[in-house]
Amino acid sequence: MDRSKVRPGRIRPAPENFLDADSLDAIRRGQIDEDRRSFIRKSFLAATAAMAAPAAMAAGDGDEHILNLPPWSKKLGYPVAHNPYGQPSKYESNLVRRTSPGLAATDQANVAFSPLQGMFGIITASGLHFERHHQGWVDIDPAKHRLMINGLVDKPRVYTMDDLMRLPSVSRIHFVECGANSAMEWGNAAVPTVQYTHGMLSGNEYTGVLLSTLLEDAGFDEKKAKYLLAEGADGSSMTRTIDIERALDDAMVAYGSNGEMLRPENGYPLRLVVPGVQGVSWVKWLRRLEVGDQPYATKDETSHYVDLMPDGMQRQYTSIHEAKSVITTPSGGQKLLTQGYYNVSGLAWTGRGHIKRVDVSVDGGRNWHTARLEEPVLPKALTRFNIDWVWDGGPAILQSRAIDSTGFVQPTYSQLRDARGSRSIYHNNAIQSWQVSENGEVANVHVG
Amino acid sequence: MDRSKVRPGRIRPAPENFLDADSLDAIRRGQIDEDRRSFIRKSFLAATAAMAAPAAMAAGDGDEHILNLPPWSKKLGYPVAHNPYGQPSKYESNLVRRTSPGLAATDQANVAFSPLQGMFGIITASGLHFERHHQGWVDIDPAKHRLMINGLVDKPRVYTMDDLMRLPSVSRIHFVECGANSAMEWGNAAVPTVQYTHGMLSGNEYTGVLLSTLLEDAGFDEKKAKYLLAEGADGSSMTRTIDIERALDDAMVAYGSNGEMLRPENGYPLRLVVPGVQGVSWVKWLRRLEVGDQPYATKDETSHYVDLMPDGMQRQYTSIHEAKSVITTPSGGQKLLTQGYYNVSGLAWTGRGHIKRVDVSVDGGRNWHTARLEEPVLPKALTRFNIDWVWDGGPAILQSRAIDSTGFVQPTYSQLRDARGSRSIYHNNAIQSWQVSENGEVANVHVG
Incomplete structure (x- = not known):
């Protein structure tokens, strides 16, 4: 599997555009409200329709597919404790820590x-x-x-x-x-x-x-x-x-x-x-x-x-992290290959209390939709959120906004810069924006 | 650090026997009830008394100790991303998965x-x-x-x-x-x-x-x-x-x-x-x-x-794990080197609901004491428990007993064998006993 540094392979085509014009327009305007849920559900189901089994299976002869066994199904594998301390798959070698070129004079600092x-x-x-x-x-x-x-x-x-x-x-x-x-x-x-x-x-x-x-x-x-x-x-x-x-x-x-x-x-x-x-x-x-x-x-x-x-x-001793969040998928450098259903996923965290809610916008902050929080939601811990999204092929701007148990709301870049200017290095908790272009490319932008 | 397979190094001496005869007797009888907490607290504090700083520090000259720097404090370390995918310390090479000799004819099964x-x-x-x-x-x-x-x-x-x-x-x-x-x-x-x-x-x-x-x-x-x-x-x-x-x-x-x-x-x-x-x-x-x-x-x-x-x-399709627990420290093969305070730690889990309570006995099941459960306590997940214990140097038998949210109580070996005999292979959730001998050695025994 060819995974680039940003793993665009995880963002795959939906097989066809199954959306009608009214629905497209509603989604473009960001109207993913409760009434849209069933619609999104249908979109998701339709999105997978082309994954249907091959013709042989549909004819009831699914065993043909299964009997055409790959090599790993026909051989004796590695023994237990082959690695007394286990390691990732050889296919995951691109999922690693990386330095940012030019960030520091020496890699020891x-x-x-x-x-x-x-x-x-x-x-x-x-x-x-x-x-x-x-x-x-x-x-x-x-x-x-x-x-x-x-x-x-x-x-x-x-x-x-x-x-x-x-x-x-x-x-x-x-x-x-x-x-x-x-x-x-x-x-x-x-x-x-x-x-x-x-x-x-x-x-x-x-x-x-x-x-x-x-x-x-x-x-x-x-x-x-x-x-x-x-x-x-x-x-x-x-x-x-x-x-x-x-x-x-x-x-x-x-x-x-x-x-x-x-x-x-x-x-x-x-x-x-x-x-x-x-x-x-x-x-x-x-x-x-x-x-x-x-x-x-x-x-x-x-x-x-x-x-x-x-x-x-200079302001000193400001050490507590205020509420922050980011969408990790889709994110900068990835590419949406076709329209259709996407699971938008990300992380939220706060140094005070716990994450109370995460809102997601697909239109650059004009409309917000509440994401699902995965359990457990713990104090001063990462919280994983997920939300459904159907991409209509038009430009979109994805953002997430964390709200913590103290009522603190993650700021936009405008709000953050109004208070703190733009020459800081530390403690940037502004809302991150990912711009989706019509060609599906996702890029880091500052909006709002 | 010389760690044997069972890491007895984690069980270290308390510096002295600071317990009076009445307290020793009370603990031997397993009376670690609420009234004993403050006593245990004192025992723990006393246990660490001999860790006091060296004489030079007590005289207010602690810098001498610090200035005698070890080599890792005086050199440039490894760069970031030296291992793009990180690995354990070289000192942890004994903490690995192991097979049990003779358990299977081939290590692929x-x-x-x-x-x-x-x-x-x-x-x-x-x-x-x-x-x-x-x-x-x-x-x-x-x-x-x-x-x-x-x-x-x-x-x-x-x-x-x-x-x-x-x-x-x-x-x-x-x-x-x-x-x-x-x-x-x-x-x-x-x-x-x-x-x-x-x-x-x-x-x-x-x-x-x-x-x-x-x-x-x-x-x-x-x-x-x-x-x-x-x-x-x-x-x-x-x-x-x-x-x-x-x-x-x-x-x-x-x-x-x-x-x-x-x-x-x-x-x-x-x-x-x-x-x-x-x-x-x-x-x-x-x-x-x-x-x-x-x-x-x-x-x-x-x-x-x-x-x-x-x-x-043969009973088939019995696949759900009933409530079970085990003390992982101290446990078989480890050795308590002297009397004093020990943190008894273990795991509890259940295939139905979540762990409600874990009881610990130090006298083979005659008296039980409620352990602390670490957060989070999640459904169908491991739950970590800890409890204080002061070893008096006499024989002891450590056990843990899980109770889950359905009210199910982990059985003793007697109870399990009464219901299911002793010729099974699978689904053994009996209470585990670790016997502490007077010489401090911890061994696997079946009690109760």
């Missing part, structure tokens, strides 16, 4: 983006988890790794990994997004695919120890403690300030991800997990937590990961 | 078990998903794969993978368990570790198309249709009968698992997902669904995957 256009659900396969390093990734011997807790504590601690893995553990599904996700889009629609517009985003089930457990263990000073400093063991010594309230709420030190130990490029053997907060604070290769009474004003929170506002001032 | 003793949460890393094949696994070219729907339908269909991936999609988290999981345990406690007692069990987020969508598309005969035949494309032509009610409820054809395409050994590019039903019915490499009006009585449902009852008769 760069980004590898997740191929969201070919991914499903709310769990990110660990092999496809995005990467963002400041001095490259390391594979630390867990027997030699230590976590120190010091500062405003009665009993400073140094834990081994085995110590940590004995403590009360929790498992929770959360999203992690780099604060610089969608960074290249502040000025204009700059990159071609959803891998590059939104691919610094992953969802995982983390297992570890709550910070509240560790801070209690160390006897932190409940009156004076206001902030934590988290420090990583890689060459960059990444250091970030965390509010103590957030630390005591749902933050954790995680050793497990998606049922196994963390991957080296994601912080093995230990990383900080701060649900809802930008990824840079989820310090990887975590070696130290210091309890303090004021923000630490480290390099990566005073000069980087700050927001350049329209008045020229 | 064998089992590879998941290492549950070293796994976390409710999502199974795809590289560790258990394997059970009947003629080996194959890596099918998805461009050449077809799914046929025939039988009692108006419009027989042949779908390509691209056709299927265009249809309305759903994403859902479910468990899959081989009907022969725990098979070797019917007679007595036969195998040493949880990898072999319960390792034919995995949990995944599946993405695909509901069977109800496909059957509607094919125009199935709603009056006559009672059963489906599902058929695989591997050399074994695995064929299984599925009730039409179950098919129309929550069954699906899945192409995605944990955010990416299925792995070859798990049915790439397409498998049937029948939530709550034993794994053999989740036909891998799915190539055909036939709608019929009676069970198909295939080899793998009439002579295999049947229950030999005490009266010598």
Whole structure:
């Protein structure tokens, strides 16, 4: 199967245009309301009509098709545990992380983006988890790794990994997004695919120890403690300030991800997990937590990961992700080969509470339709949405808009730029638009 | 880090016996009730006391420890996308699937078990998903794969993978368990570790198309249709009968698992997902669904995957998993090196509804204590439980007991054998017992 980088093969022709003129016009105007559902249903069914079985089958002789066996049905396969640790199919070699050419001077301080256009659900396969390093990734011997807790504590601690893995553990599904996700889009629609517009985003089930457990263990000073400093063991010594309230709420030190130990490029053997907060604070290769009474004003929170506002001032310590969403299929670089039914699918997430609703527009934001949310819908986790759409062959602009449980509504680019200008790097949560041309090509545009 | 097959390294010493005689006795009798919680909390805190920072730190000179930097803190690491598709740490090479020596004559018709003793949460890393094949696994070219729907339908269909991936999609988290999981345990406690007692069990987020969508598309005969035949494309032509009610409820054809395409050994590019039903019915490499009006009585449902009852008769078509659970840590083959606090962790699951409660006993079933369930608790999905335990150094027998939303209570071995004898192979959901000896060794035993 010839899958290009953007997997256009997943967008396939409907066999014929079965829509009447009135229906086409209604859809062009975006009238996919409840009354249109049965119509869409029919469109979907008609769309598959040409997939009907060959003539021999229709004549009742379906066995002919089946008896013409492919080679894999006639041979002995590979044994169990042929790969003691399993790997993807050889046909999936294009579904990989990618860097963006020219984005960074060195790949040790760069980004590898997740191929969201070919991914499903709310769990990110660990092999496809995005990467963002400041001095490259390391594979630390867990027997030699230590976590120190010091500062405003009665009993400073140094834990081994085995110590940590004995403590009360929790498992929770959360999203992690780099604060610089969608960074290249502040000025204009700059990159071609959803891998590059939104691919610094992953969802995982983390297992570890709550910070509240560790801070209690160390006897932190409940009156004076206001902030934590988290420090990583890689060459960059990444250091970030965390509010103590957030630390005591749902933050954790995680050793497990998606049922196994963390991957080296994601912080093995230990990383900080701060649900809802930008990824840079989820310090990887975590070696130290210091309890303090004021923000630490480290390099990566005073000069980087700050927001350049329209008045020229820098806004610091804006770390919580506001509600955001993106359609992953169809998306930039893909091509709709013919008219007909499409399942429009995407992701929504928020750093506050949970996703309440996702609206989808096919006409650039004039009309909105409520998407189906796949269960489970969890706090500070990715939420998968799906909605039916019949493409009539005319131009269309696909958008999704997330609303979270606090009532926050994902902004348009106009709204975002009105508040924050267009010279920022971080914290871009504007509505993403995918323009479908009459030839079916899907492109990144900024609308609304 | 030296991790043996059973990762005893995860079970580490508590530094000292800090318990008084009365407390020891209370725990020996299993009295971990609500009144004991604060005591356990203290035990946990005391257990970590000896992890205190070295003398230099206590003297306020913690920097000495930090400045003595390990090599990974002083070098440039690997670049992003060094592995475009990521891999586990080199230190995790013991966490793999394994076969059980002598279990099958050929590894093309064998089992590879998941290492549950070293796994976390409710999502199974795809590289560790258990394997059970009947003629080996194959890596099918998805461009050449077809799914046929025939039988009692108006419009027989042949779908390509691209056709299927265009249809309305759903994403859902479910468990899959081989009907022969725990098979070797019917007679007595036969195998040493949880990898072999319960390792034919995995949990995944599946993405695909509901069977109800496909059957509607094919125009199935709603009056006559009672059963489906599902058929695989591997050399074994695995064929299984599925009730039409179950098919129309929550069954699906899945192409995605944990955010990416299925792995070859798990049915790439397409498998049937029948939530709550034993794994053999989740036909891998799915190539055909036939709608019929009676069970198909295939080899793998009439002579295999049947229950030999005490009266010598075979019970067929018993495919739904009843509630079951197992403690994965501590578990067989591990060793508790000293007394003190332990986090007891395990999995519970049911083919009907969802897990309502998990009870844990440390005294072989005389007293039971309610475990914490990690969110999310989903229908027909793995549920992770955790509970605090302080080991006093005396003999103990650890057990877990699942209760599901239908009120079903996981049976003891006595109860199971009273109903079904001891000569079965399949559908063993008895309570698992792990015996902790005074020397800390944990062994598989049958109790109760």
